[in-house]
Amino acid sequence: MLESLQLIISLLDSTIRIATPLIFCAMAGIFSERSGIIDIGLEGKMLLSAFVAATATFLTGSPILGLFAAILASCSASLIHGFACITNKGDQVISGLAINILASGLTITLGIALFSRGGQTPPLGSEQRFMPIEFPFLDQISFIPVFGDLFAEVISGHNVLVYVSILAVFFTYYVIFKTRFGLRLRAVGEKPEAVDTAGISVIKMRYQSILIAGMLCGLAGAYLSIAHGAGFGREMSAGKGYIALAAMIFGKWNPIPTLFACLLFGFLEALGVRLEGVELLWIGEVPVQIMQALPYVLTVVLLAGFIGKARAPGAIGVPYSKEG
Amino acid sequence: MSDSNIIPKWLSVGVIPLFNLFLAFCVSGLFIFLIGENPFKAISVMIKGSFYYPGAIGYTLYYTTNFIFTGLAVALAFHARLFNIGGEGQAYLGGLGVGLMCLIFDQYIAGFLVTILAILGSVIFGAVWGIIPGYLQAKRGSHIVITTIMFNFIAAALMVYLLVNVIIEPGQMSPETRDFATGVGLVQIHMLAKYLGLNVAMSPLNLSFGIALIVSIGFWFLVWRTKFGYEVRSLGHSETSAVYSGIKVSSTIIIVMAISGGLAGLVAVNELLGVHNKLLLGFTAGYGFTGIAVALMGRNHPFGIFLASLLFGALYQGGTELDFEFSSITREMVLLIQGLIILFSGALAYMLNPLVEKIYLKYYGNFNNA
Structure with missing residues (x-):
């Protein structure tokens, strides 16, 4: 009993660690796609900002500066995306893909040129990272049977960006559904002509949305390299941006369901790692690849309308021009 | 636009x-x-690396072959206004087709028959990996960009599973199958030249390059000279008018994705039958994604795609030279x-x-x- 409780707690703990970058990126995706801009480039923005975060932190010694540099880098990538597909009305998928490949090549090339370590950045010491925060009163409540452990392992003891990611979900929810800006943002993604007729600039709204998306991706990248990890490794985003995209679709472009989709996908990965080499009763050994493929399979099944229906924003992927 | x-x-x-x-x-x-x-020095190193050294042109054309296949795959889908990002996964599955055909039959029937079966296998397996997203787009309305991305990852997980657990050569550590039997595979050009009494520097360039050229001509004929090609292009131009002119949109989408996937699957022929002679992990090496760049640059026309493939072939081959210089x-x-x-x-x-x-x-x- 105690052992299985420990197991569940450690599973939940790693679920949260794995889900954090997914949450940031999925919220970024919501901002971008709700305004009508497809964001395949989540992956590249996260990779680029992870590299910039680690590099800036190594050079300045301050993770705060690293974080800001990461956000700046990610926002620049967003601006390229915007310049291509808002200003020049280029294809959003192609532009996102270009950002991903660009980020892949740029991080390795610059990494090798700067540090000559095969694309990695030098390892960062603990004072150069966002370290786990221990909540107060841990000792006082540790006597409570289940909750004490749960609090100590799952809720407390993460780095600050983990908590920021949860705040980001509520921020996203609040901005998109409870503010005038959010109402306009959703309208721009559904019926841009209507917004334009009301005298609001579609172009400006879309640029603002993708800049917010850029900031959130920057946080995701910083989490990878200067909070969760201690330095940048080549291709360290490892498809997380695409899983976040899947989670966003799975959550039907809504922040709260998307949060749960991220947690589900994080849990699947944590479970996959935990089950590696374990013989289960009745089933036998579950291959870790099944767990890895499951988020994608689930998303395909959802998109195909077999479990509910995921409907994308109406004007997604369509560049806006006043002439129609 | x-x-x-x-x-x-x-x-x-x-x-x-x-x-x-x-x-x-x-x-x-x-x-x-x-x-x-110095950027100019880098360019000269890359040009030398891709055309000048012995065997360099062979290597360049060997990469070119891959890009022609994936470029055509993306281009055909573009003609129907479908964005097939799944070339990578379709090529990977094509490899499974090649691998299975060779592993099953190469002990029993003649090498050239196995090779033909393997080529068919690559096309069919690649096609299946294109048909599913095509079907989901046509009949269930799932966005093909997203499904093909997802299918790339599913393909990668599937192949890792199969190569690590099922078709790995027993007693082997690295995730590869056993070598295909001798006599299976496509002959490399330098061997062919030697047979004809010519001296050509060694390179992995093989008969797949010829297949790529033939397929390119077939592509042109299919798109601009057949009824099906007309249907594909009118669908790409306007779905509404395609419907009104009596074109069956769903089945056209599915067939386009089948052919597109099959074309991407042919990468496995060049890589596995022409060079590696076994199925191994990650042989697609991003060629599927490069195919998108190739199709865009080549403006979805086979001749443009050939030129773009040549450019990317030279970039890839010249790029390896950068490491040394x-x-x-x-x-x-x-x-x-x-x-x-x-x-x-x-x-x-x-x-x-x-x-x-x-x-x-x-x-x-x-x-x-x-």
């Missing part, structure tokens, strides 16, 4: 794409300069260049149109309006 109807075709199809490419190379050169190396730039530089080409030739393809239109009208406008 489409081509401008103000400026003549030779400008919009010939000059502007070349200028976009030029911009991509300028920005790449800027990065090389910022790193502290420079301490601070490596072959990953090619990824950067590739990203910039996709950006300038794809996403920003029409950036220059307004400017060119303005200049054109200023000098020639009077004649046209008269």
